[in-house]
Amino acid sequence: MTIQEDIEAFLALHADEGYRAFQAKLIPNIDPGSIIGVRTPDLRKFAKRLARRSDVDEFLAMLPHRIFEKAQLHSFVIVQERDFGRLVAQMERFLPFVDNWATCDQLSCRGLAVDPDAALAKVRSWLESDREYTVRFAIGVLMQLFLDERFRPEHFAWVVGVSRPEYYVNMMRAWYFAEALAKQPAAAEEVIVSGVLDVWTHNKAIQKAVESRRISPEQKERLRALRRRLS
Structure with a gap:
């Protein structure tokens, strides 16, 4: 399974219409149709698995993301980088495509x-x-x-x-x-x-x-x- 197929299958499995509507109200400046409704703990857990894939760079190169949860996954993957220089490079490649407060604020800066x-x-x-x-x-x-x-x-x-x-x-x-x-x-x-x-x-x-x-x-x-x- 390609990384894109893996992500699509995960998002379809964890989609929650009620949570999608809730998220759309919290983030009014983005298209509600771009939100699937996957809860953040599930995204974080899945991102840890994605980060271990040998083809993760293929996903990270798919910018801009048209789906809100894919942008969330992107942020949760790159913050697992432990090398400062590579972390900053990944952040600087991603930040121009961040278009809402939730993705911005959940991009951890601890590293x-x-x-x-x-x-x-x-x-x-x-x-x-x-x-x-x-x-x-x-x-x-x-x-x-x-x-x-x-x-x-x-x-x-x-x-x-x-x-x-x-x-x-x-x-x-x-x-x-x-x-x-x-x-x-x-x-x-x-x-x-x-x-x-x-x-x-x-x-x-x-x-x-x-x-x-x-x-x-x-x-x-x-x-x-x-x-x-x-x-």
Whole structure:
């Protein structure tokens, strides 16, 4: 059986119409007809088997994927790569074809942690991309890998400096600063107080932060007072 036949058989076997309809509502910017309705744990498990096939590169070369679950499988396969250089190369080949927040956010960046300096260099270049989900992915890397012991204050300036109209980019910027308010509260609150973020992202970051159990009641009160009016 070819790898394409293997994938088609797996997707047909695990298709769930109810879950397909649920997914279509969560990802409204893609064609609902591109969604089959296969649950993520099943995709992850199958991707581990695909990654061991000698012909896996044949599947990885089939870009763009017209089916949402095939893009998910692609992301779950490439993140099993343990060599940093090959992992980055696979990500950079795939990212231009990512067209939704779910595939973007489920493309794990954990493997980039083996070389933080090189990862940061890639983040800087991805932030300059003209592609919406490449920028979203870059901010996600900063959020997941660089808000704890690897944090540097200049990372905030990088995210503040992203000036784009897309909802899913600015939602990630807001999510990033909401996480920062929990993990780097003093430095992140300075950003909020300064008012350097656009009003929508500023207010959304505050909203997400005050919904968090990791933010103290006192900090929540300060943040609520910093909400800004849309002009």
